[in-house]
Every structure is written in C-alpha cells, then in structure tokens.
Amino acid sequence: MAQQNTIVIKNKKASFDYEWIETFTSGIVLAGTEIKSIRLGKASLVDSYCVVINRELWVKNMYIAEYFYGTYNNHEARKDRKLLLNRKEINKIENLSKNTGFTVVPTKLFVNEKGLVKIIIAVAKGKKIYDKRQSLREKDDKRAMERAFK
Numbered sequence: 001m002a003q004q005n006t007i008v009i010k011n012k013k014a015s016f017d018y019e020w021i022e023t024f025t026s027g028i029v030l031a032g033t034e035i036k037s038i039r040l041g042k043a044s045l046v047d048s049y050c051v052v053i054n055r056e057l058w059v060k061n062m063y064i065a066e067y068f069y070g071t072y073n074n075h076e077a078r079k080d081r082k083l084l085l086n087r088k089e090i091n092k093i094e095n096l097s098k099n100t101g102f103t104v105v106p107t108k109l110f111v112n113e114k115g116l117v118k119i120i121i122a123v124a125k126g127k128k129i130y131d132k133r134q135s136l137r138e139k140d141d142k143r144a145m146e147r148a149f150k
Contacts, residue, residue, distance in 0.1 A: 007038065009109040011045035016135060018105060018124030021096065027084035028059070028109075028119050031075045033067035038117055043109060050083065050104035050121055052094045057083040059106055059119065083119065096123045 030038070037043060042065035050059050058080045066074050085093070097104050108120040127135070 007041055007111040009038070009041065009043050009045060011048070011105065011107050013046055014105045014107050014122070014124065016132060017127060018103070018122070019127055019131070020107070020122040020124050021102070022092075023107065023120055023122045024085060024089055024093065025118055025120050026057070026089075028117055029082040029084065030064075030117060033070040033073070033075050034064050034081075035117060036070075037065050037067045038109065039111060045106045045109060048106050050093075050106060052090060052097070055087070055090060055094075057085055057090050057093060057104075057121075059083055059121075062106065083121070093121075093123055101125050 044063040046063075048059055048062040050057055052058075060080050061078055062081060063078055064075065066077055093104055096102055102123060102125050105122055105124050106119050107122050110118055110120075112118050
C-alpha cells in the first residue's frame, strides 16, 4: 500500500556554480500547508543558502508556494526554515563553511519513502569562470557520446 512519490526538486544552478566538497541529508521543519505545496511540486531552491545561527542550521530564501486551499493559517512563501541535523554534523558544516570561499547550499529537496520531506545540502566552493566552461564542455561531450552510441 506504499504510495510511490517521485517529488524531487533540484537546484541545478548550484551544481553549475559550485564544486561540492561534502553533502549531508537533513530533515526540515515544515508547517502542514508547506508539506502539501511540496507534494504538489510547488517549491524552488534557486538562490537559497544555508547558515548556522546559534548552533542550528537554517535554510534561507527557499521558496515554497502558498497552498491553494490554505486559509488564514497559510504559510509565508520565503521564510527561514530550520534543518534537522545532529550536533556533530552541524559542527562539521560550521567549521567547513568558515573557510574563505566556502558556502552551504541546498541541492535537492525530496519526499522519502516514509512520506517525510528531506533536503540534501552541500558544503561547496565557488567555481571560477574557466571551471564553468570546463563543466559545459564535459556536459556537451557526454551528450555527443550518447548520441553517437544510439
């Protein structure tokens, strides 16, 4: 009777702009209308980032559309949302992100098999322009090779 959910919201720009050093899977604190909007696929991770405040990890500027059938207790579309990680992981993320040039970005939002919303975050280092061109070149080469073998 398990329902097959394939809700996956990706931050494609993050993989293009950043080189991922380490990734973590985290839970996220959401209201009821936020979960319903995510299950409808009405969320975006573009221009969102994570920050450690008072030894807690928060995702900022993540967009979750207001639920259409929500009433007066509907949620705000862009508010700070708390991420659920253990202390050891938060300390590791905080130490890595203190280095110059490193940031913490959400890369994927999904609903797992238990129906819980999870978010994958990455400690990342910004790419230079020539690195971005190299990524595009590799992507084009991969696409050309797939066409050649079909």
